[in-house]
Amino acid sequence: MEAIQESEYWRWPETVWVDESKNWKEAEVISCGIDLGSVSSQAVIMLDGELYAYSNLRTGSSSAASSEKALKSVLEKIGDMKMEDIHYIVGTGYGRVSIPFAQKTITEIACHGRGANYIYGPSVRTVLDMGGQDLKAIKIDNRGKVVNFLMNDKCAAGTGRGIEVVADLLSIPITEVGELSLKVYPDDEPEPVSTTCIVFGKSEILGLIRKGWPKERILAAFFRSVATRVVELLERVGVEPDFAITGGISKNPGVTVRVQDMLGIKALEPKFDPQLAGAVGAALFGRALYLKSKK
Amino acid sequence: MGKDVEKLPQIKQFREWFEKRHDYAKDWKKKNGGRVVGYYCTYCPEEILYAAGVLPVRILGSHEPESITRPYLHDMYCPFCHDTLAQGLQGRYDYLDGVTLAQSCLHMRQAYFSFADRVPNIEWSYYMPFPHGVNNPYAGEYTKAEFEKFKASVEEWTGTTITNKELDEAIEVYNKNRELMMKVFELRKAENPPITGLHAMEMVVSSQMVDKREHNEVLESFLEDLKDVEPNRETGTRLMLIGSEDDDRSFLEMIEYGINYPATFVYEENCTGARYFWDLVRPEEDRLMALAKRYVYRVPCPAKDWAVGKLFRRRFNHIESVIKEYNVQGAIIAQMKFCDPHELDIPSLRKLFDQHDVKHLTLELDITQPIGQFRTRVEAFLEAMAEEDLFF
């Protein structure tokens, strides 16, 4: 029997970007943050605490290689910067301990807090980070320092991976599932899938497919239950405005719209890709660490 | 030059007992020709067994993944119970002659019954009703009556008569053990405690595995040697561990030795820590009544700690005093997945910590620990209490 070719609906687009208007050679401190997540890896270069360039790639099977690839792609995009030109590199994310060239590692919780403060401004108090396998509700002060946080632990449901599984199951690209689910929102929203467990939920979704439900309704039911879980976590730390969302799922309106409506709070608009928050925070810490070492 | 605690022979001894618990019990049997009884739950009146020349050993898990318990124990029962039963089913406890349980949570009961039925060679098994209402004035008498029956059953099984003298001796040995361990704990109040939580855990768990007389000897010299110990690690954040059974070395090791930020446990308020040995037997003419009172009025397990008449939890008072005396800065609530008794206290416990300005982190334990996930949480937890200088 020949192998069956599978489309990969879970794949989301990779990007590498540089701010052409800036000249890195004029910068006093060049810092770099690398966020090696379970699903994605980002490398961010900052010049004196301002975003200059980044890469956002999928994490491969080797963490060292993935972090190198992330850094290499951003340096290539810049063109003439070398690794030695960077003053300080901070690693964060799930694979932070295996980034060979990081001078220090800091948890993604601290980095997302700090990053959100940069991306959304000092008024942010509550950060929701929705990533590949973790869901975090983080409370920060006006400097972006973590005051309190909670992470999902009982269940991996409602995470990026869970959404990828469902995208695959329904054969819809991950970048479209959110929008599609909003077709029936809010007036024709079906009951949430009864369980938040992705393993169990999967069989429920299969059941809905079999019953002939249209995809948008299935997605709506699924995202509704994801949103419920997210809100539960948020309310447990206590949501205080201003409220911001970071991480990959922030690009998924199927979740973000529902979460905001359920909370009755609007999330702040990001200045740029919130999936970068962790790496941005790491780079900012890198700058601080560099300056501290100079003192 | 002070001594390095890691190099103390007593630390090595505790660790060896901890790791080779089954070998110890088998050797003990060979040497003494006596019987070994496994017990579930810290409410078992070990003194009665000990007085009859029996070696009581605590039944604990091994923290290896398994699936052999699934035909007998439902998935929603706590991982500790699955783990202990798995040990039995895999033959690791085949040397036990008996097994007993002082009535405790439902999970443990089910594990106990399956263990007693399915582990070969067990000739004596005893389920001892024990009050859940330990905050109730009549619990002592009821317990005493149950201890009498327990004693009679042990006597019948071993063919001995347990005299008051033997009981007194057993009580003395056990009290001594408690006293010595409390003294060790006392030292942890210091600004730089001489031992870590890992050491403490190995000390307390090993005391549940070996003959207390032997353990006492080691404890005595340990206390002597500890005087000269010079702490050579940064104490960092002073942590308290709260929870049920937790004897997973990798977990404590990760927190105390494996994180970017220094931290040390100064107290373990759990079933394999202080809750096991805290509080002494106060001698009185009626020996069994004296024992009953110790077990009933010791710091209670959450399964038994609830209101009678007015609202209070005795355990919470104890936790409050630990916070003050040990200068606790952070608490790690390490709770077994599906453990109802503990889960039922957690929302109120969190409030208690907030009131005392103690930061807290809740982790859910399983048979084996997802150390990577835990590390991130613990690191972020400690990070939030430190790193002020990165924000300017």
Added chain:
Amino acid sequence: MIVAGIDVGSKFTKVVIVNDAKEILGYSNIRTGMDHHKTVEEALNEALKNANLKREDINKFVATGFGKISVPFADSEITQVVAAGKGAHFVWPTVRTVIEVGAEESRAVKVGDDGNIKDFALADKCAAGAGSFVDAMVRYLEVPLEEFGKISLEAKESVPMNAQCVIFAESEVVSLLHANYPKPEISRAIHDAIADRVASIARRVGIEDDVVLIGGLANDIGFVDSMKRELGTEVYVPDKIAPELVPALGAAIAEL
């Protein structure tokens, strides 16, 4: 009489056509699409082509599998449990314990000498372990599916995984990767974890020889190896027919 057994699985739809003499005339196996009716038609046509038959030649259609209601023309329906039991007993008459591991589900069926079902157990939730877990892992490890089983046999040690939940198991795999464990070791860890969960279902009905493994994952030699170790007994995979076709075959012969 010619009977077609149609097994609409969550990932693959299989058709097996047999005659009175219980000979297999043809079969097919295609990916289950979103439109189940269409998938069924396609699978059936392919099997007919394979058997060199026309639709009119089929006297009876028997549906099974999670999507069995999507076969509107079926003359009868049987459950996956019975299909697995009957099919396995036919291809392996000395079987007593049938373990089926498909893409999303696993089940264990105990059969008597006569092939009758004596007991069965289905995977409970929070204990899921099946083919799609492998599919996801293959993606992380960046090795082809066929390779994935083979490399598992090269592992020198077993790394235990705390594998209650598939998603968390995934993140454990990711951390193993990040800790630079070699792929054979990780592959074996994954196979052991699935085997552990599947075995826990099988143990509910009691393991009795012969144990026969069917369903798509039975193609994975790494998994078969792990199952043998986990159960401590020989585990057979049918040789007459691809293991994932056994339930469709069981459905067909159930009506003969």
Added chain:
Amino acid sequence: MEVKVRPLDCWNDFKKYRERYYKNYLEAKDKGGIRWAGSAWAFDPVPHGLGEDVYSLTGEPYGATCAFFHDFSRECLENIERQGVARDLCGYMRNYWGSIVLDKYLLADGSTVSPFPKPDFNFTIHICCSHAKWYHFAAELEGGIPTYAVDISVGPGYMLDDKKIEYVVRQLRDAIPWMEKITGREYDDELLIKAVYAEADAMSTWAKICKLNQAQPAPLEEKSMFSLYVLNLINRGDPEVAKLYHKLYDEVESRVKRGIGALTYEQFRFLTDNPPPWAFLKVYRYLEKEYGAISLGAIYTFGLAGGWIGMDEKGEKWIWEPAPTPEEAGVEITNREEALRWTAEYNLRYRASWQHEYSHWIRKQETYQMVKDWKADAMIMHLNRGCELWNMSTLEVRDYLVKNGISVATYEGNMADPRDFDEARTFNVIDSFMQSLGIEKIS
């Protein structure tokens, strides 16, 4: 075999009683009455001594009612989980707390009112790991309601002795002045005695009704029993409840005599064990309609509301015979002491559902004997994540039954958390089970 069927005449009486019960609790204060809350297992006759206008709210039936109206239940569960309450805790308890936090009270018809009526006191027992702590936490949520829990963990009935009974009686004795103090009322021993008689009457009569279901065809199916057994869980100290059970007994007895069954076509008789998934009673309907399969009852419906002899003195065999009432036992209750002692002993000894958590051996015998006595073809077990007590030993029992030649199917679910139930999977289990036993669909 086709049989005659007809609806139960006294069905409406039970329904009305239940509706009134929830209303009475709500409106108690308007009439100057007293409200208390606690487990369905609490010693219900004791608060009866405070007067005739004392109204209770028992938590488990209330939790089940919430679960039955699953939208409300979902709201409760989500709200309480946001407070940091773990999702695997007792399902009834989470619904109950959720209802407090939402400040909404559910009535028997599914309508809700605000605010949630707070009790004057909580009075409960402790047997599983949750009961006392349930009300302890509820009291905290409600801002400090006085709470009293009676520890009943004295072991199985056949091993009772005076010391154990005395332990429970002493706690009950103390409860009375405690209640007097809180309510400012004087306690009336006559009312207590009346309630104690009523309790034994109601529980023993329910057991007699259950026994009638041994008949073929069975006069009752379990789904209707759910509405009948519940009166013993909400207010068994009320003599009216016993009266209703006598009426029901007469009707069921006459059905048996006339060969009237609950199903038109009784092809398959089975038993269940745990509380059902209340939001999905369609499991039972499916079995009836598709397979002519009738659930004759469960150690749950029988054992929770009934007084039974239970384990024999040696602890070897379970006896499914109704427990004696004071009259049958030739006992006369004349004062507080005798009344407390009777109710303590009756419950500890004869309440079937208080026996099997002390050993899976007891539960194995209990279940096995039930299959035999009620002539059941099989067991369908609910692996109920909602209640750790009722789920205790289930898998050991399954193992035992299968080894003894009884067919068993299991499905996963939760009595009171609709999110833990997978419909498709459950129906698949049922179909597989029936097919493996060779039971054809009717239709």
